[in-house]
Amino acid sequence: MAADSDLARLTLHEARDRVTAGEVTSAELTEACVARIEEVEGSVHAFAHRTTDEALAQAAARDAARPDPLPPLWGLPIAVKDNICTQGLPTTCGSKLLANFRPVYDSFVARRLEEAGAVILGKANMDEFAMGSSCENSALGPTHNPHDLERVPGGSSGGSAAAVAADECLAALGSDTGGSIRQPACFCGVVGLKPTYGRVSRNGLVAFASSLDQIGPLTKDARDAALLLGVIAGHDPDDSTSACQPVPNYEAALEAEVAGLTIGIPKEYFGGGLDPAVEEAVRAAIATYESLGATTVEVSLPHTEQAVATYYLVATAEASSNLGRFDGIRYGVRQEGKDLLDVYKRTREEGFGAEVKRRIMLGTFALSAGYYDAYYGKAMAVRTLIRNDFDAAFGQCDLLLTPTAPTPPFRLGEKLDDPLTMYLSDIFTIAVSLAGLPAVSFPTGTTAAGLPLGAQLIGRHFDEARLLAMVHAFEATGQGRPLPAL
Amino acid sequence: MEYETVIGLEVHTQLKTKSKIFCGCSTTFGAPPNSHTCPVCLGMPGVLPVLNREVVTCAIKLGLATRCTVNRSSRWARKNYFYPDLPKAYQISQYEAPICEHGYVEADLESGETRRIGLTRIHMEEDAGKNVHGAADDDHSYVDLNRAGVPLLEIVSEPDIRSSEEATAYLKRLRSIVRYLGISDGNMEEGSFRCDANVSIRPMGSDTFGTRAEVKNLNSFRHVAHAIDYEARRQARLLAQGKEVVQETRLWNTAEGKTYSMRSKEEAHDYRYFPDPDLVPLEISEQWIEAVRATLPELPADKEQRFVVEYGLPPQDAATLVASHHLADYFETVAGAVKEAKRAANWVLGELLAVLNKLGISVEESPVEAAALAALIRLIEEETISGKIAKSVFEKMVATGKAPAAIVEEEGLVQVADPEALRPIIQQVFDDNPTQLAQYQAGKTKLMGFFVGQTMRATGGKANPALVNKLLREMLPEPTAPADGG
Numbered sequence: 001m002a003a004d005s006d007l008a009r010l011t012l013h014e015a016r017d018r019v020t021a022g023e024v025t026s027a028e029l030t031e032a033c034v035a036r037i038e039e040v041e042g043s044v045h046a047f048a049h050r051t052t053d054e055a056l057a058q059a060a061a062r063d064a065a066r067p068d069p070l071p072p073l074w075g076l077p078i079a080v081k082d083n084i085c086t087q088g089l090p091t092t093c094g095s096k097l098l099a100n101f102r103p104v105y106d107s108f109v110a111r112r113l114e115e116a117g118a119v120i121l122g123k124a125n126m127d128e129f130a131m132g133s134s135c136e137n138s139a140l141g142p143t144h145n146p147h148d149l150e151r152v153p154g155g156s157s158g159g160s161a162a163a164v165a166a167d168e169c170l171a172a173l174g175s176d177t178g179g180s181i182r183q184p185a186c187f188c189g190v191v192g193l194k195p196t197y198g199r200v201s202r203n204g205l206v207a208f209a210s211s212l213d214q215i216g217p218l219t220k221d222a223r224d225a226a227l228l229l230g231v232i233a234g235h236d237p238d239d240s241t242s243a244c245q246p247v248p249n250y251e252a253a254l255e256a257e258v259a260g261l262t263i264g265i266p267k268e269y270f271g272g273g274l275d276p277a278v279e280e281a282v283r284a285a286i287a288t289y290e291s292l293g294a295t296t297v298e299v300s301l302p303h304t305e306q307a308v309a310t311y312y313l314v315a316t317a318e319a320s321s322n323l324g325r326f327d328g329i330r331y332g333v334r335q336e337g338k339d340l341l342d343v344y345k346r347t348r349e350e351g352f353g354a355e356v357k358r359r360i361m362l363g364t365f366a367l368s369a370g371y372y373d374a375y376y377g378k379a380m381a382v383r384t385l386i387r388n389d390f391d392a393a394f395g396q397c398d399l400l401l402t403p404t405a406p407t408p409p410f411r412l413g414e415k416l417d418d419p420l421t422m423y424l425s426d427i428f429t430i431a432v433s434l435a436g437l438p439a440v441s442f443p444t445g446t447t448a449a450g451l452p453l454g455a456q457l458i459g460r461h462f463d464e465a466r467l468l469a470m471v472h473a474f475e476a477t478g479q480g481r482p483l484p485a486l
Numbered sequence: 487m488e489y490e491t492v493i494g495l496e497v498h499t500q501l502k503t504k505s506k507i508f509c510g511c512s513t514t515f516g517a518p519p520n521s522h523t524c525p526v527c528l529g530m531p532g533v534l535p536v537l538n539r540e541v542v543t544c545a546i547k548l549g550l551a552t553r554c555t556v557n558r559s560s561r562w563a564r565k566n567y568f569y570p571d572l573p574k575a576y577q578i579s580q581y582e583a584p585i586c587e588h589g590y591v592e593a594d595l596e597s598g599e600t601r602r603i604g605l606t607r608i609h610m611e612e613d614a615g616k617n618v619h620g621a622a623d624d625d626h627s628y629v630d631l632n633r634a635g636v637p638l639l640e641i642v643s644e645p646d647i648r649s650s651e652e653a654t655a656y657l658k659r660l661r662s663i664v665r666y667l668g669i670s671d672g673n674m675e676e677g678s679f680r681c682d683a684n685v686s687i688r689p690m691g692s693d694t695f696g697t698r699a700e701v702k703n704l705n706s707f708r709h710v711a712h713a714i715d716y717e718a719r720r721q722a723r724l725l726a727q728g729k730e731v732v733q734e735t736r737l738w739n740t741a742e743g744k745t746y747s748m749r750s751k752e753e754a755h756d757y758r759y760f761p762d763p764d765l766v767p768l769e770i771s772e773q774w775i776e777a778v779r780a781t782l783p784e785l786p787a788d789k790e791q792r793f794v795v796e797y798g799l800p801p802q803d804a805a806t807l808v809a810s811h812h813l814a815d816y817f818e819t820v821a822g823a824v825k826e827a828k829r830a831a832n833w834v835l836g837e838l839l840a841v842l843n844k845l846g847i848s849v850e851e852s853p854v855e856a857a858a859l860a861a862l863i864r865l866i867e868e869e870t871i872s873g874k875i876a877k878s879v880f881e882k883m884v885a886t887g888k889a890p891a892a893i894v895e896e897e898g899l900v901q902v903a904d905p906e907a908l909r910p911i912i913q914q915v916f917d918d919n920p921t922q923l924a925q926y927q928a929g930k931t932k933l934m935g936f937f938v939g940q941t942m943r944a945t946g947g948k949a950n951p952a953l954v955n956k957l958l959r960e961m962l963p964e965p966t967a968p969a970d971g972g
């Protein structure tokens with residue numbers, strides 16, 4: 001059957017409506033995405049692993065079953081980041097060390113996707129163990145930005161963002177530790193939501209920094225994000241840090257009014273180093289919201305400057321411990337050695353890429369006897385100050401609007417040899433993660449050269465519904481996602 | 487110079503909860519390798535720990551039983567190190583904020599003196615697995631993770647112990663307590679009760695501590711005592727030679743009766759402890775503590791005190807009886823069914839323990855039940871049999887499991903307590919021993935014992951000894967000379 005590649009361009013909710021109405025089958029949607037993958041994947045490389053056969057079989061099964069009422073994602077093909085465990089499917093975290101790894105269990109979100117009837121098209125490429133901002137740190141090779149193949153898609157969920165932007169899937173799941181959903185969403189011109197810490201279970205998400213990691217949706221519009229978040233959010237007794245907060249109907253909440261809301265504009269987010277095109281787009285978004293009846297107020301987040309340093313101590317400390325288990329003893333790729341120590345050294349030397357090693361060393365140092373108080377201890381103290389900054393700001397406003405990334409997508413290789421500059425590309429997303437707040441990046445147009453631009457909305461804890469309603473209102477003014485010329 | 491030995495003990499006691507501390511796997515000992523494992527205790531990527539609250543209840547029990555402060559809020563920490571039996575490359579433990587602090591244990595010494603040993607802390611942690619090395623023709627090493635994640639309590643004493651005798655007394659009392667509470671088997675040989683000793687010496691009268699050595703691999707109370715004595719001698723010898731004691735970890739070698747250096751302070755692990763971000767701080771309500779307090783059984787020290795007061799036992803006998811609550815219960819069952827508790831204690835501590843020791847079994851496995859022993863003692867009290875006959879009846883009870891009355895009946899052992907039956911027998915003894923009779927009459931009254939013995943023998947031991955004495959005094963001729971006492 002010839003696939004109708006237009007079907008791959010549908011949003012998740014459009015496809016859902018058509019499947020519900022019986023106008024289109026899961027097989028047709030899945031085949032359309034597979035066809036689109038065949039068409040563009042050679043140049044984009046959004047997938048670490050394609051699971052086409054499994055996906056087609058799953059789609060056929062969905063079409064055969066059709067329970068009543070139809071679960072929310074019935075038959076809809078989506079991509080899942082390669083650090084989210086999917087039973088029997090590769091889950092390699094973009095690492096050579098896990099090249100042969102197939103989990104024996106499903107993550108919480110994979111189970112939720114299955115219950116909702118989704119079809120998993122494949123595992124999206126990523127920076128190794130989610131460490132990176134460009135998707136260049138993948139053992140499987142870099143992903144390219146669908147809007148400009150010479151440029152990075154952002155990271156670490158670059159594969160998820162690129163796959164959605166290039167219509168290789170209807171939506172994707174990513175994970176965000178310091179901006180890993182929001183920054184690639186911004187670079188690829190899609191919507192990317194990092195939920196409140198604890199909103200989505202981390203059970204089955206291969207841990208990078210446990211106190212920061214959150215799974216979230218990357219989608220073509222706000223309604224899709226609402227739909228997907230509604231499926232994956234909720235309490236999980238198997239994750240002690242999962243919140244017991246009830247899950248609202250995010251889709252129903254999309255129509256909430258913008259008028260009357262107060263948007264805080266943190267002055268520290270508009271200093272030097274901000275690309276003029278980015279700033280102009282954010283200012284335009286502010287103007288749009290004002291035209292919709294919102295008022296804006298300048299607020300201050302005084303510890304913004306310390307956020308990057310704090311983040312790189314907390315996240316690397318946790319990572320140095322979390323990645324200890326990759327020792328080649330029970331799973332993964334083991335390198336043989338002359339004794340136990342040699343096995344450890346060779347397995348990790350061969351298995352991990354340079355950025356992962358850099359962060360393990362940094363984190364190990366931060367936790368070492370004699371340095372703990374000065375580094376990890378101090379970072380935890382500053383983390384509290386950063387949280388307090390946001391609490392104070394939310395005393396003056398309902399949400400915050402900032403740039404997502406300081407620049408438009410940069411060129412492949414441009415920052416690869418300069419980790420510090422690379423770390424600064426997450427400068428606007430990191431503090432939010434340290435505070436555990438929800439934030440969404442949404443497209444706000446393009447540069448003159450057609451590169452996507454985006455802005456970030458930050459909400460109070462568990463205020464995802466309001467964030468999505470804001471993005472939905474913005475989209476309703478006719479400013480949707482930019483389409484790549486692929 | 488005369489030195490004082492200063493000892494602090496770290497005890498790890500394995501808890502008898504049904505499931506492991508952070509997953510649902512069974513804790514049963516002796517299953518085929520790796521059959522009691524799941525993704526969580528195998529340390530698979532992405533898994534998360536979920537606390538088994540039963541472990542907390544056990545820790546509260548021990549904390550209350552040792553007069554500790556039970557902290558209303560405590561934290562989980564990761565102790566990081568690499569070893570094949572440690573699947574995550576970190577052990578989840580408690581570091582800065584343990585669940586219990588500042589308690590004590592009172593231990594009885596041989597001298598009858600009681601020593602109070604302070605407890606610095608009690609904390610919860612998970613056990614590691616086991617490395618198994620192949621047989622002679624197999625150069626592989628294997629890892630069995632059945633034990634990985636089995637809950638442990640670590641009990642750290644203050645350096646309040648001054649001799650190997652005190653150390654043994656402390657350990658025995660601590661073991662009694664965990665057994666009374668039903669939280670651990672407390673079996674040193676099987677590894678469910680493990681001990682490391684910190685040993686240092688200092689000049690008698692000094693109040694500063696010497697440099698300590700930590701001694702590991704102590705698998706019985708005897709090894710603990712021997713290792714402490716050896717270590718004290720070794721350190722004294724070093725000081726006598728003008729050398730210094732170095733801070734290090736030493737291993738006890740049972741075969742040689744010596745300790746050997748395992749690693750120096752410089753080689754000591756830097757465990758990089760930090761709060762585990764996968765687990766929230768443990769909050770314990772007052773109600774939880776009070777609910778646990780209500781379930782506490784009578785503890786050894788209280789029981790010992792009660793046995794002295796209620797049954798009039800000597801403190802040493804009481805101490806021996808309460809060492810095991812099974813033995814104490816056995817004694818109380820017997821004592822409650824007979825007239826004289828002291829006699830019950832003598833039988834339990836004498837005949838019963840001798841048999842148990844000989845058979846190498848515990849009181850729970852005793853071939854003679856408490857009710858049967860009580861029945862035997864009642865036969866003595868009712869003067870049906872003599873104490874001497876009772877001992878042989880007891881032996882037969884052990885061998886056959888029959889009731890004492892049945893044995894007495896079958897073997898015709900009923901005591902002869904009829905004066906008319908005994909008189910002819912005594913007369914016969916006189917007739918058979920004219921020489922002794924003459925000597926007695928001549929003043930050698932010490933021969934009374936001889937006539938008692940002959941009469942008992944003539945009745946096969948069945949004569950009532952008191953009655954025999956009374957009748958002999960009646961029937962023997964009046965001595966003509968004063969007692970010579972010779």
Ligand SMILES: [Zn+2]
Pocket residue numbers: 506509510511522523524525526527528635
């Ligand atoms: Zn388990």
